[in-house]
Amino acid sequence: MTWLITGGAGYIGAHVARIMADAGERVIALDDLSAGVPHRLPTDIPLIQGSSLDGELLKRTFAEHTVTGVVHLAARKQVGESVAQPTHYYQENVGGLATLLEAVAEAGIERFLFSSSAAVYGNPDVDLITEDTPCAPMSPYGETKLTGEWLVRAAGRAHGIATVCLRYFNVAGAAAPELADTGVFNVVPMVFDRLTRDEAPRIFGDDYPTPDGTCVRDYIHVADLAEAHLAAARRLTAAGATGDLTVNIGRGEGVSVRELVTLIGEVTGDTRPAIVEPRRPGDAPRAVASAALAAKELGWTARRGVREMVESAWRGWRLHHGG
Numbered sequence: 001m002t003w004l005i006t007g008g009a010g011y012i013g014a015h016v017a018r019i020m021a022d023a024g025e026r027v028i029a030l031d032d033l034s035a036g037v038p039h040r041l042p043t044d045i046p047l048i049q050g051s052s053l054d055g056e057l058l059k060r061t062f063a064e065h066t067v068t069g070v071v072h073l074a075a076r077k078q079v080g081e082s083v084a085q086p087t088h089y090y091q092e093n094v095g096g097l098a099t100l101l102e103a104v105a106e107a108g109i110e111r112f113l114f115s116s117s118a119a120v121y122g123n124p125d126v127d128l129i130t131e132d133t134p135c136a137p138m139s140p141y142g143e144t145k146l147t148g149e150w151l152v153r154a155a156g157r158a159h160g161i162a163t164v165c166l167r168y169f170n171v172a173g174a175a176a177p178e179l180a181d182t183g184v185f186n187v188v189p190m191v192f193d194r195l196t197r198d199e200a201p202r203i204f205g206d207d208y209p210t211p212d213g214t215c216v217r218d219y220i221h222v223a224d225l226a227e228a229h230l231a232a233a234r235r236l237t238a239a240g241a242t243g244d245l246t247v248n249i250g251r252g253e254g255v256s257v258r259e260l261v262t263l264i265g266e267v268t269g270d271t272r273p274a275i276v277e278p279r280r281p282g283d284a285p286r287a288v289a290s291a292a293l294a295a296k297e298l299g300w301t302a303r304r305g306v307r308e309m310v311e312s313a314w315r316g317w318r319l320h321h322g323g
């Protein structure tokens with residue numbers, strides 16, 4: 001098998017590329033470097049600089065490298081930006097996927113893995129979110145992920161491509177400091193950013209109907225997430241693999257924002273109290289995955305805890321930002 005990993009120079013993509021290469025798969029990466037960092041990839045993984053919207057480049061790449069499977073992570077991922085620029089998000093995330101699937105079908109590639117997100121669920125009022133929980137995304141970003149899943153499944157059926165959609169919950173941590181998330185869009189780097197600026201962490205709302213009043217999330221270590229991709233890739237390459245699978249990738253354990261901020265204080269040694277600000281519109285009180293289907297279908301369960309996520313993320317933050 002040779003796998004093309006789109007978004008392979010990104011935070012999650014580089015983890016996936018490395019773990020798959022370490023497991024003996026042939027891997028090449030494609031990334032337009034809009035957010036990617038080339039040196040996240042070891043030199044033995046070729047990086048093609050270009051966009052998933054460039055059908056000709058995809059065609060050439062598939063032929064030159066005899067690609068037999070695709071892991072599609074390339075996407076724009078900022079919820080707020082997607083609200084301000086919905087057409088751009090649909091063009092990149094849905095248009096890019098359609099172009100890619102067309103090239104995949106034309107090249108006769110039969111395995112496809114898609115990066116989806118818990119954002120497809122929106123704000124469901126359930127204790128554990130299962131894959132049968134109705135989807136109601138609350139942002140154009142979430143809509144592009146849900147539309148993407150529909151497109152992946154429809155193309156799979158039409159062209160005989162076996163597909164897996166992984167719905168990631170809140171990704172954190174780093175397998176090595178140089179692989180850390182360099183963006184400041186998720187809660188862990190956001191708190192690090194505040195502390196590095198000598199400012200108190202912010203908590204948006206402490207009057208939610210949760211045990212300590214702050215929002216509860218399901219955090220997943222990026223190294224566990226990368227292992228889930230390897231498990232999904234192995235499922236796709238098993239003899240006779242057909243059809244589609246859509247599965248949550250989380251730990252099935254809720255951690256409140258206040259618990260997370262306290263843990264970050266312990267790890268960084270900066271225990272200044274958080275400031276509580278008003279709720280942000282659209283934040284669900286609780287979003288925790290049922291991890292049962294992933295265990296059953298992929299034989300995969302997360303192994304790393306939240307402290308390991310925060311510690312490894314902090315090592316990465318200090319490498320990139322000091323502190």
Ligand SMILES: NC(=O)c1ccc[n+]([C@@H]2O[C@H](COP(=O)([O-])OP(=O)(O)OC[C@H]3O[C@@H](n4cnc5c(N)ncnc54)[C@H](O)[C@@H]3O)[C@@H](O)[C@H]2O)c1
Nearest residue numbers: 007010011012031032033034035036051052074075117171
């Ligand atoms: N980080 C999270 O918490 C999270 C949660 C759920 C889902 N996801 C999804 O996981 C995937 C990877 O996210 P990430 O956190 O690693 O983000 P990231 O921004 O670090 O990685 C995305 C990569 O894709 C590249 N890219 C973007 N558009 C492209 C295009 N049209 N063609 C080629 N390359 C392109 C970027 O340069 C970047 O390297 C995305 O699809 C994202 O929506 C992430």
